[in-house]
Amino acid sequence: MTPVRLRLDTLAYGGNAVGRLQGKAIFVPGGAPGDEILCRIVREKKRFAEGELEELLVAGPGRRTPPCPVFGDCGGCQWQHLDYGEQSLWKERIFAETLRRQCGIDESLLLPLAIAPEEWGYRSRVQFKCSQGEGTFDLGFYRRGSHSVIDVPRCAIADPRINAALGLFRHWLRGLPIPGRILQVDMAVGDTGGVRVVVHLADEDPVPLARYLTPLAREAGFALFLQFGRKGALHPCCGVADLTIGIGAPEMFLGYGPGGFAQVNLAQNRYLIQLVEEAADLTGTERVLDLFCGMGNFSLPLARRAGEVIGVEGFAPSIVKARDNALRNGIGNAVFHACPAESAALRFRSAGGWDLALLDPPRAGAFEVIKDLVRARPRRILYVSCDPPTLARDLVPLLQGGYTLAWSRPIDLFPQTCHTESLTLLTLGPR
Template structure:
């Protein structure tokens, strides 16, 4: 069967939709073509660069009729950098698209067309929101470069600024490129496993303005360590913590296992609502604290706590959601498989003087049944899993233990919808879904779903 288009064809198309990763979708006689940079509603001339039996790819040549939501991307490396995917779409357009993205998943994957998916809760200012930046450096033609990776690669796009991260991160990025050569620290090369500096990570607390800088090196000892500390303090006089992390492995994972403090405090402190958190170099902490509060308030609203409930937080991390819930619950029990996260959660509960929390390390699908055997049953169960969604064993545990209410916090609409279908088939009814925009200018969208056990 011949395809309606062939490779190297130059054709005019009408763009109908966006994929989950932000590429435009056009159809020629029902045959889909994916076009990076194209927006729904646009008429565009494209060059067909690849075809398969089921779909093809086109390169945008000219926009004949632009979308009403098309804007000029304010970032000068938008076309190269893989950090943002939809800067060319107005923020109003982004929020509408993200709502539809969640709605499509709920309708098509979860098969729940009757469930309300509310408009996305967005930001007043969708820029400079990231409180954490991970900056790689490299040598290119003998020159130190730093910035962010190109899409689906580890090739660095050299830049001095990123308008979704803090100004302090920009200062550090720009000035450290100058300082590395001066003090003689060689950037790490992934291919040859040579060089010393792998990454510089900066974390800024929104509420307290405390700043931590993490130097990730291949070895613990290096002769320029004191010069590096002084260079960072000169660039950021307000820095409150400088930490070194050692990663000697042949890997593209950023952090290694060993961390120690070079200057100032071991951690920085931030607040979400009125709950305080200590954040160490490797702590998981949401990168957009302003929207994190919006997200957690939504989870709290759906939990409908009266002060008499036992709540289980099945992916508790450092206790961020757990402590939010503990303010209004009888007790909250959190479980997480990462030992450091559980240590952080216990410390954060202590800092906030919570007496009604308990945290345990382990697999949720193992620990929660043990709690039930010990006579602890959940009125409300909260899950906030990684992008792959809930472990199948945990979903079975939920269906066996039957808490009357489940609050599902998701960072992936597709796996959220998949898991909602399983819970629906097991006796739960999805009441509604509220998307929250945690990552403006990108294709990512978080959502909170509220489920009730059917009577």
């Protein structure tokens, strides 16, 4: 199809720019509001079309040159070509529009975006994909819209310690006589210390690779683990398994192991916890339920201000860490259960009920858990979400079930991407 001239006006959820051609919305990856482009239509739908940016004719006012040499080909970041101020404006706007459109939230209840203190080098956990052939080895990310791997010399949003480790592992792994057997390399850092690396293998004996990598990793100061086989068995090679992050005021330290979860933006995680503590407004007597509690990221700071905290998490190793973290920080009023979040609000409810329920579900949201909360009727709910559409979906039954939205605030934990975290406070009863 012959390219058409198109002006791009807005950004949509998912990161694409949007223009209109004969009344039909055209979604264009890599576009910016205000751009005038030549666009090639690559996919026609009944109500919209998808296009590719063929040529930039006039740059929009918020456009910049992305610093990453593989931006556009790499499927990781969507918005490096936008000034950070432009990114922030559109994250706030898209978040507000999602909640207004899907559940009728009044705009006055939607607070401004909490911007990130650093837009580069913030990411503390990265999963690098691998592609091996005879004499070739690519270590990076999937190309946009595919499962082929693009080699990434460094990642602009990764912690500098991770980028240093990335260069070493690319050198160490290239040319090994096991093409196709190394699937992924996970790298993570905490607030202190070195890099933890987990190398994922297909069904392969880990011992030869462990013998080769262990002295190299030990000399570089890395903690190294190999994960292999259908059951994901973890083979320790060297170093300490736990990474440690600092949170709260006064500061406490939490550890989490390989396979466990911690927010990728440690500075913004600390700010998010501060917002949670302020919104919880605890006096020392309350009974608090923390669903999807992980290793105690919210449970333990709240426990210092509550009467009792019950934490629930389906990933049992994280519950082990939560209990360890409570012990190391002298927290005696937090109890943790390794079980699904579904039905927990009813199962662990006491005669006095819940004063506060906090939930931090995965991107898919917590629709079944929301049904339990409507029945359990905690006096207040704090919902931490990483996906505005599933947040809006989950808010509807709460608003229909007797809850009032006090406020909702987007928080930028993921600069250079279209993703937005948020914190929402709901109270039982009318405003």
